[in-house]
Amino acid sequence: MERDNNEITIKRQADLLNVNRTSVYRPSQEKSESEENVQIMHQIDExxxxxxxxxYRRMTRFLRDRGFEVNRKRVRRLMQHMGLEAIYPKPNLSKRFHAKYVRPYLLRGLTINRPNQVWGIDITYLRMGKGFMYLFNIIDWYSRKVIDYELSSTLEKGFVLRCLKRAFSRCKPEIMNSDQGSHFTNAEYLELLEKEGVKVSMDGKGRATDNSRTERYFRSLKYECIFLNEYEDPRALRKGIVRYVQFYNQERPHQSLK
Incomplete structure (x- = not known):
């Protein structure tokens, strides 16, 4: 990219290259990973x-068994960079920095029987041949339809809010369910949902089953699309996801829906 190009703006260059414009303006804040670390992150994802x-302790042991010379400190940093956290009950929620933004889980015992009653949202790491991106996804819990999604090269919260606003311009859920990650335990996210009249639900800390439908979609996406193709760059990854979402929404059988 050329920052001083008089004919093509930074925004247009970012659009042509399929990269997030905000990451271009702040390169010093994004620490690039070595090729070895990227390969380790791919293994961690699998x-x-x-x-x-x-x-990170058991992850370190598994990686060593696969031939990677890593220590716990390195694995912990890479897992944090990927936005991964072990799923198990964790105490002292009241001491967490974002505790004031945490909301209760509203779906326990709720019968989900219509579209746009509950949307689930989450973020996952997607690997490419020589790099990685992050995917934010919105899925309708009744129809299993992928409502919208957004890819980003960073974990900044802007791409989450941008995707939500785009989805809300078409339709809105009664309840939005997420985990307690930093993207969803912050004032901007909660203010947006309050403005749109959407109730906020958050998984219990360390409870994988609370957001199981969204997690199952990520698993299907990775095993049926990402792991099979090893996309080489963001452009190829975007095209692959477009194809998979169309297949998932329109053709793929869903046993729960008969």
Whole structure:
């Protein structure tokens, strides 16, 4: 990219290259990972999909068994960079920095029997041949339809809010369910949902089953699309996801829906 190009703006260059414009303006804040670390992150992603209860200690042991010379400190940093956290009950919620933004889980015992009653949202790491991106996804819990999604090269919260606003311009759920990640335990997210008249529900800390429908979609996406194709760049990844979402929404059989 050329910052001083007089003919093509930074925004247009970012659109042509399919990269997030905000990450272009702040390159110093994004620490690039070495090729070795990216390969380790790919391995972590595969292991985590099978064993989401693995913390950095057991993850380190698995990686060593696969031939990677890593220590716990390195694995913990990479898992944090990927936005991964072991799923198990964690105490002292009241001491967490974002505790004032946490909301109760509203779906326990609720019968979900119509579209746009409950939407589930989450973020996952997507690997490419020589890099990675993050996917924010909105899925309707009744119809299993992917409502919208957004890809980003960083974990900044802007791409989450942008996707939500786009989805709300078409329709809105009664309840929005998420985990207690930093993207959803912040004032901007809660203010947006309050403005749109959407109730906020959040998973219990460490409870994988609370957002199970969204997690199952991520698992299907990775095993049926991402892991099989090893997309080389963001453009190829975007095209692959477009194809998969169309297949998932229109053709793929869903046993729960008969």
């Amino acid at each position: 292991i985590y999909m099978k064993h989401p209860y693995f913390g």
